[in-house]
Amino acid sequence: MAALVSLRPGEAAMDPARPAGAPEGPPDPGTAHSLPELIGCLRALKIWAGDPSYDTITRRVNARWRAAGRPDHELARRGTVVDCFKGNRRRINTDLVLAVVEALHDETGYLAHWRQALRVSLAETTAAAQVRVLDHLPDDVAAFTGRQAELAQLRRLATVPVDTAAGSGRGPVVCVLAGMAGIGKTQLAVHLGHLLVAEGGIDTTFFVDLRGFHADPGQPPAEPAAVLDGFLRLLGVSGHEIPRGLAARTELFRAHLADRRALVVLDNAASADQVRPLLPAGTGTLTLITSRRRIADLEPEAHLEPDAHLDLGLFTAAEAEQLLVRSVPGISVGADPSARQRVAQRCGHLPLALSVVAGQMAARPGWTVTDHADRLDERHRHRRLDTGVEIALHLSYQNLSEPRQALLRRMAGHPGPDLDVHACAALLDADPQSTAGHLRQLGAEYLVQQPAAGRYVLHDLVRAYAGDRAREEDRPADRRAALTRLFDHYLYSAAAAMDALYPAERHRRPTLPPRPPGDPRLDDPKTALLWLDAQRATLVAVCQYTARNGWPEHAVWLAGLLYSYLDNGGYPADGLTVHAEAREAARLLGDGAAEATALTNLAVGHWQQGRFADAIEQLERALPLFRRAEDIRGEARVLGNLGVVHSTSRQYEMSATYHRQALERFVQIEDRVGEANTLTNLSEVSLRLDRPEAAIAQLQRALTVFRELGHGGGEATALNNLGDAYVLLGRYADAVGHYDQALTLFREVGERYGETCVLNGLGEALSGLGHRDAAIARHTEALALATAIGRLEQQARARTGLDRLTEPPQ
Template sequence: MFGHGEVVAVTPADPPDPGLARSLDELVGCLRALKLWAGDPSFETITRRINARGEAAGRPAHESARRGTVVDCFKTGRRRINGELVLAVVRALHDDTSYLAHWRQALRVSLAETAAAAQVRVLDRLPEGVAAFTGRRAELALITARDAGVCVLVGMAGVGKTRLAVHAGHLLAAQRRFDTTLFVDLRGFHPDPGQPPAEPAAVLDGFLRLLGLSGHEIPHGVEARSALFRERLTHRRTLVVLDNAAGEEQVRPLLPPGPGSFTLVTSRRRITGPPGTAHVDVDVFSEDDAERLLAGAVPSVAVGSDSAAYRRVARRCGHLPLALSVVAGQMTATPGWTVTDHADRLDERHEHRRLDSGVELALYLSYQHLPAARQTLLRRMAAHPGPDLDDHAAAALLGADVDAAAVHLRHLAGESLVQEPVTGRYVLHDLVRAFADVRAREEDRPVERRQALHRLFAHYLYGAAAAMDALYPAEAHRRPALPERPPTDPALQDPKAALQWLDAERATLVAVCLHAARNGRPEHTVRLAAILYSYLDNGGYPADAFAVHTEAQQVARLIGDSGAEATALTNLGVVCWQLGRHTEAIDHLERARSLCGRLGDARGEARALGNLGVVHGSAGTPERSAAFHRLALAKFVALGDRVGEANTLTNLASVSARLHEPAAALDHGGRALAIFRELRHTGGEATALNNLGDALVMLERHADAVGHYEDALLLFAALGERYGETCALNGLGHALAAQGRVPEAVSRHEAALALAHEIDRPEERARAEAALARLSRPDR
């Protein structure tokens, strides 16, 4: 029979509330009430539902629930209960996510209250260390350099915090000869709800007993026990290891006093601790240490045909110690397989985004303790196509405000589920990403995942548009029109901030373009690629530009958007020109010109003509170049497109200089400069000034040229346009040398050479090298 547990009251309309239960018996009563509420199905029916769900989830047959164990869940008078089975019973009776969450919380509370004290095991010694301890030299140096106080080892599940703490503890004990050593596993993140985080009062009870007190001498209450604990250790040199701590509240009462005491804490969270607390981040192994661990663990396993097999295995394990240990165990248990065979298997599993059970368990231990919103963010981060994200992108994924998202990210980083390699930029390790992806597919509806990505892509689309409006306001009419949306956050009205945002997000913006093109969002690709054109062009990112404009051209053609295809072809032509692929560039631009002609798009045709002029100029046919520019200029003037007119005049100035027509170059450049200043087009103004400097040098007006180059240099630097800086530096060096100011000229050419190397512009590098060689000759 079930006994006499109190049944929580229930209404006919609503299931019983487990949050009202104050003991295990009351919780069992609530479960019995739920069974009645659900129509009182038989225990056989409940068991069958549980096992059907388990089979669908891939659970092995030997883990199937039995009727007897299901019946046990409904019995009162018990000190222990299988929390996971209770949750499975609840799900079989009322499959509602939010209701299940209430049960999960109620189980945690009830089990913590009844089981914590009895289950705490404390030691007056350190656990045995690992004989063949691998790596961690830097971490050990940080730990053993401290004389006293608190040191918190922070890292994700499975990263080897406990092993490191125990090894460091043995080293410290050997060096300092502590009077007392205490160790406890605080179970901060145990997967079994039946083993909740250890209550500090229960831990103190165990510690005080180890210190010689009887049960009668130990007071009740955590405060009184903590005070007695500190009193007992006041004059002792004590080493305390608090393993797997859940948080500061759990740790604080357990800290020993005195300058001779040292406490090592391990946690997945960054615990603040008292003043002077040191934090040591325990990350995955280095590549070399990971290989050493594997080689030492499986010395009898042949390497096989690939001498780099250990490295491949280590990389696929993400250099995570737990994963490496799991794989090493698999290697040992698979006779006849070589390390190469295991590396090949891991490669295949990686392609299908599958995880070995040991690694998945380690990650699940961290995941299941997260609040629901944080779990959701982690799952949705797995779908983020870029290399990293900031709090604004996280807010878009979560559908929350930025402040809330930032808090969630900091907590995820604090629990080592995300990494922060650069301040404010967060990444998922490959293993965590794969784990989160599996969780997302199991826990989130497809429509929810699609909505999250839609919000994310909209964030990047509108952010890019706002940044480009700040950088190139005069070109706004050339960019795709977007529906009205509140101003992007962060504010990007300042050109420098806009450029910094674009630089930080460039890799992600490219990834979004590609992902959208290949996953049914062609309009997004077309828009974002067109918006990013000037940034990628002026910033010197031809590889990125080639990728996004190629995708944009292909998807535009597939959806029959000829205007978008023409734009993408023009942009591709520019990229091919930048890459020195002149034949391809001309082909793309001629196709764009033809499409625009058929569509009656005069502005698009003018753009194609102007860029044909640029390509022919680089290809060594300046006369043809000038002809195309004149055709483009006439169209831009007819359209009233002042930006197009100024850009074309700038190009004509450059071509005129090559044709040794400095007066024409000066005239075209001067007209372009006036228009750019009128439009407050800073980038165009800088380019026009640089071209005017070139024309003035040809006219031997070197003092005027120096002034123009210096003005151009300031503008390029303010915009962060390093290619422009390189050109202006080389021009300035030439003008200074012509004035006899050789040291200054050398300095400018050296700066240009360094910058050209950095941004990989061989033509400007060669120009700087030639000038420096010339200036170093005695007969210059």
């Protein structure tokens, strides 16, 4: 692919080593609109820079990384550098790509340009599909041991007065806890957080695992924009109100925390770039960052005092022994008084290894500490295991029952961020009750963690170990069978949840084979929505994994099932992710109708993001595919969406034509939901064309269908639009009657935007009736609600109504 280039003002003359014919300016990554195009741009940059060898690029990258303090085991290999230039990649190491760009053209502004282009091309979807944020801390460790000096230092920093530009008082404080894997960084941050919360110094808490060093390459470091999306939702901001850009999300997040005493724990951070947008700026906020690297260069976003960066080391011998005593206080020492010292030494004084061995001691009540020390010594003599973690994990694993060993191995293969008991039962091919018992025992032995109630994860070192064991002990066919059961579980559970939430749209979703038993019951809408919200990140990750690793039908089905949930919930990035994966999976299957469905769903996502040309392009690709498959419902949906996009672009006559064509097809196949939705959309176009009588006829017809189907959201929308039409006709009393019904329905379903529209409509109708005070009250309510949810157009509508009602008479 020939990459586009742009000349930069003031660029130096071409390097004599540069090949003849190479462009004078470096290629512009902003011209890339997809990952393959961006990789093509990277290849063009290599040529522009004189086409250095991959060995040379690798040496340059590693020289910079060594200077920045990276340990040798994290340095780049030639093969991974070569992979950055392969055009068929669907996943990319952004950290390494930026390092390669810097090695080829060391210019700060150009590197920032690449960083932005990477975010745009990747659409922040991979990380958005896998990041989970919490509004509480994980459970504290009952036997928390040591770190007294560090705790004292952190507590002092958390309460020290700091001068800020706004005046005196404790300003935003950031503390960084750095150290090797398993050193206890997260436990220290969580323990401190629980102490501060218990003392009443915190009123808002956030916790997120940023996955800076995850063992699974399919779970890359979390994108800041995706983390902010989760934080804002926990703060009560709906998906439709969350801005698209990273800077705008950071600004909104900081505004919400401006007057709060907030604790933000950013666990397992990869770099300053990752955490900088996530830092609150309000006086009284405390951010704890944990990382395997030193994190600096956070100014001006954060106040980072010279002693706010703690490098955690191994436990002292005394701390290591204390942890063993506190974790298993009743165990006998045995014949060797120094047995605890031997155990601590074999564990390398590493807190994670010590915790694992302590769990093993608790699980074997007949053993003394001496017995465990002897076993560790024996293991060390007969196995080539150098670290305490590996020894501890292997001994703990050996002492597990076969089902628990199998569960641990299979959990390591799960593609999502965490699991619940039903997913674990599917992996193990067992019932949830017995699986819950296995999980409790694995948790007691510190092999499984539970960051939130009912959610289970593996520490990245445990995951890496269990993954190795799976590859050694399980046949590939058995591993695939376990994953197939897992993906079936997510598929059928998602189908049940969608049936409960959107029963009137069941006929529009993929038809699955008969459902197997054992999945959770998701019969009522509230339970279904809670399940979908809890599993969203996992479902998107599963869709990605199945599309790329040999389960294309699962990807197509799952994306089709989730469409309405992601669309109505305001998750455009996740929607673009799953539908893009579904399109590729459909092409692998040679299923034209499935590909057209994915293209249509992608078009809706592009339309929601204001990319109308992209939306029209996707829809125009989908239309012939549906027609070739003789899929009339799909064809009708494409035509209806073309009508919506052209209406947004103010091409109302063209929009009306598309809507009428869609309506004909929905009526032909007796799709009543499609018919009513299209009538509602067509009525909005009729109002734009100043045809209120036509709009009223269309809406009354739609209202009848929605009521027959029990579709409350559709009924409320039709009633609101009828109110708008009656206002245009001057029939204000009729308008008020319809608005009142719509307001009741919107409030029942918690649809705040619809409520805002109705309140403004009521203000206009009441004004027409001469009820000035009531009209002012409604517009005032609308303005407050529109401001709370960030809907600028409804804010403007409310202010216009208030200005008209409060201006002095002429």
